[in-house]
Amino acid sequence: xxxxxxxxxxxxxxxxxxxxxxxxxxxxxxxxxxxxxxxxxxxxxxxxxxxxxxxxxxxxxxxxxxxxxxxxxxxxxxxxxxxxxxxxxxxxxxxxxxxxxxxxxxxxxxxxxxxxxxxxxxxxxxxxxxxxxxxxxxxxxxxxxxxxxxxxxxxxxxxxxxxxxxxxxxxxxxxxxxxxxxxxxxxxxxxxxxxxxxxxxxxxxxxxxxxxxxxxxxxxxxxxxxxxxxxxxxxxxxxxxxxxxxxxxxxxxxxxxxxxxxxxxxxxxxxxxxxxxxxxxxxxxxxxxxxxxxxxxxxxxxxxxxxxxxxxxxxxxxxxxxxxxxxxxxxxxxxxxxxxxxxxxxxxxxxxxxxxxxxxxxxxxxxxxxxxxxxxxxxxxxxxxxxxxxxxxxxxxxxxxxxxxxxxxxxxxxxxxxxxxxxxxxxxxxxxxxxxxxxxxxxxxxxxxxxxxx
Amino acid sequence: xxxxxxxxxxxxxxxxxxxxxxxxxxxxxxxxxxxxxxxxxxxxxxxxxxxxxxxxxxxxxxxxxxxxxxxxxxxxxxxxxxxxxxxxxxxxxxxxxxxxxxxxxxxxxxxxxxxxxxxxxxxxxxxxxxxxxxxxxxxxxxxxxxxxxxx
Numbered sequence: 001x002x003x004x005x006x007x008x009x010x011x012x013x014x015x016x017x018x019x020x021x022x023x024x025x026x027x028x029x030x031x032x033x034x035x036x037x038x039x040x041x042x043x044x045x046x047x048x049x050x051x052x053x054x055x056x057x058x059x060x061x062x063x064x065x066x067x068x069x070x071x072x073x074x075x076x077x078x079x080x081x082x083x084x085x086x087x088x089x090x091x092x093x094x095x096x097x098x099x100x101x102x103x104x105x106x107x108x109x110x111x112x113x114x115x116x117x118x119x120x121x122x123x124x125x126x127x128x129x130x131x132x133x134x135x136x137x138x139x140x141x142x143x144x145x146x147x148x149x150x151x152x153x154x155x156x157x158x159x160x161x162x163x164x165x166x167x168x169x170x171x172x173x174x175x176x177x178x179x180x181x182x183x184x185x186x187x188x189x190x191x192x193x194x195x196x197x198x199x200x201x202x203x204x205x206x207x208x209x210x211x212x213x214x215x216x217x218x219x220x221x222x223x224x225x226x227x228x229x230x231x232x233x234x235x236x237x238x239x240x241x242x243x244x245x246x247x248x249x250x251x252x253x254x255x256x257x258x259x260x261x262x263x264x265x266x267x268x269x270x271x272x273x274x275x276x277x278x279x280x281x282x283x284x285x286x287x288x289x290x291x292x293x294x295x296x297x298x299x300x301x302x303x304x305x306x307x308x309x310x311x312x313x314x315x316x317x318x319x320x321x322x323x324x325x326x327x328x329x330x331x332x333x334x335x336x337x338x339x340x341x342x343x344x345x346x347x348x349x350x351x352x353x354x355x356x357x358x359x360x361x362x363x364x365x366x367x368x369x370x371x372x373x374x375x376x377x378x379x380x381x382x383x384x385x386x387x388x389x390x391x392x393x394x395x396x397x398x399x400x401x402x403x404x405x406x407x408x409x410x411x412x413x414x415x416x417x418x419x420x421x422x423x424x425x426x427x428x429x430x431x432x433x434x435x436x437x438x439x440x441x442x443x444x445x446x447x448x449x450x451x452x453x454x
Numbered sequence: 455x456x457x458x459x460x461x462x463x464x465x466x467x468x469x470x471x472x473x474x475x476x477x478x479x480x481x482x483x484x485x486x487x488x489x490x491x492x493x494x495x496x497x498x499x500x501x502x503x504x505x506x507x508x509x510x511x512x513x514x515x516x517x518x519x520x521x522x523x524x525x526x527x528x529x530x531x532x533x534x535x536x537x538x539x540x541x542x543x544x545x546x547x548x549x550x551x552x553x554x555x556x557x558x559x560x561x562x563x564x565x566x567x568x569x570x571x572x573x574x575x576x577x578x579x580x581x582x583x584x585x586x587x588x589x590x591x592x593x594x595x596x597x598x599x600x601x602x603x604x605x
Binding site: 039043046048049051053054055057058059062063066099102103106107110122194 | 457458461462465466469470472473474476477479525527528529587588
């Protein structure tokens with residue numbers, strides 16, 4: 001056994017495994033703190049309930065407030081904020097968004113049920129009378145009901161079984177209805193909410209939160225990409241075929257040395273050409289930004305990427321981002337291990353060329369050479385930087401071509417002290433994580449991102 | 455999926471617990487539990503003999519002015535009660551539950567009806583106004599509290 005691998009003899013600079021900023025717990029803490037503040041507001045703002053109907057209405061108020069609050073956090077998670085992307089990474093953001101999505105839906109549905117049941121009981125009215133009264137007598141409840149229906153459609157379209165049957169663009173279009181739903185739902189909150197309709201701190205804070213979140217969303221997802229695109233005049237320079245069905249797209253512009261991008265990140269690219277301008281697709285930078293060009297590499301599989309090779313040079317580009325948390329922390333001088341599955345190599349290719357190479361290893365797993373792009377470049381980088389590339393090629397049924405903990409360790413004996421970046425399909429990432437755990441690599445040493453459209 | 459289910463179950467439990475604690479708090483404060491169980495009766499009933507259930511003559515109130523409030527499920531009722539020469543001479547309605555138009559349409563007439571009735575029978579022992587159960591209860595609770603303090 002290599003002595004370097006033993007903890008008590010590990011070199012000083014390798015000791016720093018806390019590279020992953022603890023700030024990743026900050027978003028979770030802020031989320032919970034906000035939830036607690038919502039509960040305090042609810043507790044203090046209205047009188048305690050005296051009857052069973054009152055208790056239902058009391059619970060309805062709380063579910064409504066919580067739904068509104070968590071709906072805002074959903075929007076913030078999706079605002080592509082640099083600070084969140086860096087702290088959490090795409091996979092964690094997606095996972096949180098999925099859980100919170102179901103959670104908000106559950107809160108909204110219980111809010112509707114509790115309000116109706118509570119007022120039915122308090123007013124001793126029938127369901128039909130109460131439903132009519134709620135819709136007719138209270139301002140903006142019609143709007144809110146429309147919002148609930150829209151959110152149910154959004155939720156249903158995101159159930160895995162339904163999602164699979166849909167093209168990404170269709171699903172994404174449906175998902176955008178959630179923003180419309182939130183806009184519609186806002187007005188009934190401040191018009192009827194017992195905690196919000198009186199002029200006071202709670203109302204002011206609530207309106208400010210919603211306005212700020214809306215501004216954040218518009219600024220981050222529409223205004224900023226447009227400004228970046230105009231300022232840097234991003235245009236397609238060339239589309240080059242790689243192996244098989246993989247192409248690289250080079251984008252040029254001016255002042256690209258000041259373009260906010262780092263190796264390991266991705267952008268959502270939108271091409272301003274007939275028929276494509278309305279959809280943006282996430283592709284990783286496959287080369288480290290060098291101040292003169294940006295390059296991304298994509299597999300031509302989906303309906304939209306199929307026309308990618310036909311995008312003419314000179315096409316204007318809007319880049320939304322940067323997104324993703326496959327970032328090298330500044331100051332890291334220890335070993336780095338990159339593990340790529342198939343076209344997941346793209347962000348790792350950029351890191352491979354730019355991260356410090358005290359000890360740098362890339363493990364590149366693929367089913368067949370045609371589906372493993374950029375190998376020539378990787379070999380050249382490895383030679384230039386005295387780094388190591390291991391190719392593990394073969395079908396998933398070939399026992400010789402599988403990765404396992406022992407194999408990873410034999411290829412990079414110091415993996416336990418390394419920063420490990422993993423990128424590939426979701427199943428690839430799920431497959432690799434336990435191997436790293438088995439090798440004693442702590443979760444904070446691992447930065448993983450999977451390719452999925454979300 | 456499992457995380458989501460756990461989150462929902464935990465939230466439901468927390469909400470149920472919080473609401474129960476709040477309701478328990480409330481039941482200590484409540485001073486007229488009987489009023490809650492009495493079903494809403496027919497409409498306002500000004501001057502009708504049935505509205506006054508007490509046959510005993512009203513007490514002689516010491517003179518003074520008191521502001522009292524009561525919290526209902528729908529908001530606060532705040533009254534300014536003035537007594538003079540042993541009688542209730544004025545009831546000012548400072549606040550009623552419900553800030554929106556619809557609710558105001560219900561609670562303001564109810565409060566006016568209650569005021570007239572109370573000034574007539576000179577006690578807080580009058581029937582609640584149907585259709586405005588909560589407003590009535592809040593009104594009568596705060597009135598009773600004011601009279602109790604004056605006495």
